[in-house]
Amino acid sequence: xxxxxxxxxxxxxxxxxxxxxxxxxxxxxxxxxxxxxxxxxxxxxxxxxxxxxxxxxxxxxxxxxxxxxxxxxxxxxxxxxxxxxxxxxxxxxxxxxxxxxxxxxxxxxxxxxxxxxxxxxxxxxxxxxxxxxxxxxxxxxxxxxxxxxxxxxxxxxxxxxxxxxxxxxxxxxxxxxxxxxxxxxxxxxxxxxxxxxxxxxxxxxxxxxxxxxxxxxxxxxxxxxxxxxxxxxxxxxxxxxxxxxxxxxxxxxxxxxxxxxxxxxxxxxxxxxxxx
Amino acid sequence: xxxxxxxxxxxxxxxxxxxxxxxxxxxxxxxxxxxxxxxxxxxxxxxxxxxxxxxxxxxxxxxxxxxxxxxxxxxxxxxxxxxxxxxxxxxxxxxxxxxxxxxxxxxxxxxxxxxxxxxxxxxxxxxxxxxxxxxxxxxxxxxxxxxxxxxxxxxxxxxxxxxxxxxxxxxxxxxxxxxxxxxxxxxxxxxxxxxxxxxxxxxxxxxxxxxxxxxxxxxxxxxxxxxxxxxxxxxxxxxxxxxxxxxxxxxxxxxxxxxxxxxxxxxxx
Numbered sequence: 001x002x003x004x005x006x007x008x009x010x011x012x013x014x015x016x017x018x019x020x021x022x023x024x025x026x027x028x029x030x031x032x033x034x035x036x037x038x039x040x041x042x043x044x045x046x047x048x049x050x051x052x053x054x055x056x057x058x059x060x061x062x063x064x065x066x067x068x069x070x071x072x073x074x075x076x077x078x079x080x081x082x083x084x085x086x087x088x089x090x091x092x093x094x095x096x097x098x099x100x101x102x103x104x105x106x107x108x109x110x111x112x113x114x115x116x117x118x119x120x121x122x123x124x125x126x127x128x129x130x131x132x133x134x135x136x137x138x139x140x141x142x143x144x145x146x147x148x149x150x151x152x153x154x155x156x157x158x159x160x161x162x163x164x165x166x167x168x169x170x171x172x173x174x175x176x177x178x179x180x181x182x183x184x185x186x187x188x189x190x191x192x193x194x195x196x197x198x199x200x201x202x203x204x205x206x207x208x209x210x211x212x213x214x215x216x217x218x219x220x221x222x223x224x225x226x227x228x229x230x231x232x233x234x235x236x237x238x239x240x241x242x243x244x245x246x247x248x249x250x251x252x253x254x255x256x257x258x259x260x261x262x263x264x265x266x267x268x269x270x271x272x273x274x275x276x
Numbered sequence: 277x278x279x280x281x282x283x284x285x286x287x288x289x290x291x292x293x294x295x296x297x298x299x300x301x302x303x304x305x306x307x308x309x310x311x312x313x314x315x316x317x318x319x320x321x322x323x324x325x326x327x328x329x330x331x332x333x334x335x336x337x338x339x340x341x342x343x344x345x346x347x348x349x350x351x352x353x354x355x356x357x358x359x360x361x362x363x364x365x366x367x368x369x370x371x372x373x374x375x376x377x378x379x380x381x382x383x384x385x386x387x388x389x390x391x392x393x394x395x396x397x398x399x400x401x402x403x404x405x406x407x408x409x410x411x412x413x414x415x416x417x418x419x420x421x422x423x424x425x426x427x428x429x430x431x432x433x434x435x436x437x438x439x440x441x442x443x444x445x446x447x448x449x450x451x452x453x454x455x456x457x458x459x460x461x462x463x464x465x466x467x468x469x470x471x472x473x474x475x476x477x478x479x480x481x482x483x484x485x486x487x488x489x490x491x492x493x494x495x496x497x498x499x500x501x502x503x504x505x506x507x508x509x510x511x512x513x514x515x516x517x518x519x520x521x522x523x524x525x526x527x528x529x530x531x532x533x534x535x536x537x538x539x540x541x542x543x544x545x
Contacts, residue, residue: 014397021383021394099376100398101357179304270360273353274295 011106018110022085023117037121038128041077045070045129052198059203063230064133064142067126071229072197072222074122075155079163079218080188081115082108086167087174087181094276104269105262108167116160123152130229146231155228158250159221165257168265175272195219201243210243217253220245285450285481286332286355290364292504293325293350324350326504327364332450334370337482339491339512341519342501348485349454351501352376355483356452370449370481373399377454378439384428388419388438391427395442409445416471417441418464437464444471451475453484469493489516 027036049066060068086108090097093107133143173180195218201210213219224234224245238246324347332338340348353359355366356374381398382391392413396406414423417437427435444451476482476494484491491498491512498515500508502522508515 010397010400010402013403017394017397021386025383025385093381095377096381096398098353098358099380100374101372101400102381102398176303177305177308179306183305271296273359 011103014102015106015110015113018106019113019117022110022114026114026118037118038125041070041074041122042125042129044073045125048073048198056199056203059200061200061202061230063226066129067133067143067229068200068226069198070122070126070129071226072195074119074126075159075222075225076192076195076197076218077122078112078115078119078156078159079166079221080192081118082112082163083166083170084184084188085111085114086171087184088171089167090171090175090272091178091276097273098276104272105168105265108171108265109164112160112164112167115163116156119156144231146229148228148231148233151228151233152225154247155221155224155234155250158247158254161251161254162217162221162257165254165259165261168258168261172265172268172272175275176268191216191218195222197222214238214243214249217250217257220250220253224250283334284331285334285368285370286330286483287367287369288331288351288355288364289329289366291325291328291351291354291361291366292323292363293347293354293359294321294323294362296321324504325354325361328501328504328506329364330499330506330509332481332483334449334481335476335479336497337476337484337495339495339498340483340485340501341487341498341516342507343523346501347504348501349376352452352454352483352485368450371400371447372450372452373443373446373448374452375440375443375454376452378436378443380439382427382435382439385426387425388417388423388427388430389414391438392423392442395439396446399443399446401446405446409447412445413438413441416445416467433461433464440468444468444475448480450481450483453482455485455487492516 045066048069052069053065056065063071089107089111090104096102097104130143130145134141134145170180170184195216196213201213201219204210220234224247227234227245234245234247235242236247238244238249328347328351330338340351342348350359352374353376354361355368356372356376357366357368358374358376379391379395381395383394386394392410393403393406396409397403417423417434417440419434419438422430422434427438430438472482472494482494484495495512497510498508498512498519499506500515500519508518
């Protein structure tokens with residue numbers, strides 16, 4: 001019994017080391033280092049806000065447009081970051097997987113947690129922007145801090161689990177089919193546009209699109225997060241007529257993703273070690 | 277562990293390993309689809325191991341010998357738990373360190389010190405255990421102040437020294453070694469052999485894959501793997517003699533040992 005627990009503790013320790021290595025390597029050699037994780041979404045947001053605010057700026061249901069863009073992007077970034085880095089992670093760790101007894105699941109997991117750490121830094125950027133927009137300058141304040149913002153802790157586990165499932169699946173699949181890298185980058189671009197990151201669903205004014213959005217897991221995570229920023233709390237339950245994000249659905253999507261991803265990885269675990 | 281087999285630390289029973297091998301390596305979706313359409317997707321199953329059984333007792337040092345492609349490395353991976361056998365099982369009673377490649381998972385951008393922790397964690401040790409052994413590792417590796425430099429600045433000899441130091445300093449009960457006894461320069465190599473001898477004194481169990489006679493100094497027993505089967509298991513001098521004779525005799529195969537799929541594949545090419 002104690003041995004089992006020790007084992008788990010040891011894995012958590014290894015996971016921690018791997019996450020630290022990922023974060024370090026990501027910004028290794030860049031001049032301002034980890035500060036880029038804050039600056040990157042910030043600069044992105046400025047460009048996007050500059051380009052799109054005239055077109056979509058008035059349809060954000062009361063949320064300030066720069067914050068609208070930034071909030072969507074950083075939540076989406078958890079999924080984007082973890083899945084795209086997980087794609088090649090098993091192949092990249094060929095040596096370790098073939099020559100040592102490390103549990104294979106730890107590598108995609110390390111990438112997901114790294115993406116979560118990056119989110120943490122991006123979240124600081126969001127708070128900075130929000131703080132700036134809350135100042136009474138340039139005709140402001142455009143934003144008021146709601147207490148609901150702390151409920152992001154309710155959404156994060158769901159996005160993380162969801163990303164973990166996809167990461168498991170993709171990392172295993174990539175071992176056998178190296179060209180899914182190109183396919184996935186297209187899928188990811190498509191997914192980025194199908195999720196209301198810089199536009200809003202209402203602005204499109206199509207009932208079909210609004211309905212279809214309910215099947216996009218990322219919509220729930222992104223919009224759910226924005227509702228918190230507006231000072232609302234997302235619905236817990238969901239109904240088939242609803243067009244709002246639902247916390248229950250967030251976790252259903254997450255669980256489905258994890259089960260599929262995990263099962264797939266487990267099924268080809270032994271083949272992976274032999275195939276690499 | 278208290279099941280009356282206390283002195284058996286490795287138990288390998290009827291291990292077979294089958295690989296699914298495409299005749300031409302298919303590793304992209306495009307290729308799979310194209311070949312599936314052309315009905316050109318020949319799968320080839322080959323049996324790498326065909327029912328291997330042996331026991332290793334505590335404190336024993338066993339050499340695994342056999343020609344290239346006989347399945348030694350696969351067997352070592354199965355024994356260490358990296359691969360699961362198709363049938364049969366390999367059980368380990370005790371902590372095992374597979375030394376199949378020195379410094380697997382080293383990160384070039386990190387310092388030697390950071391890599392000690394990372395590598396030890398990969399081998400399955402906790403932070404506390406690594407802390408305790410840290411001085412031994414650094415001292416043994418003779419890296420001195422280089423330990424604080426990123427390891428991408430290391431020479432390959434330094435890397436091997438660091439990897440070896442980590443692996444032999446951590447407390448383990450079974451050591452699996454895959455032809456890595458040639459580490460560093462002559463002086464360090466000598467030190468490595470001394471260290472292995474010291475570990476053997478302490479009662480560690482060794483399983484060493486080798487082609488050379490160097491293993492004779494540790495091992496009294498050798499297992500000769502040929503064509504996925506145990507051809508001979510016994511006193512190292514005898515087994516080595518038969519093995520060398522068979523290798524020298526080349527083509528004429530005395531025993532009806534069936535040829536493994538690997539060899540057939542190679543022969544075809």
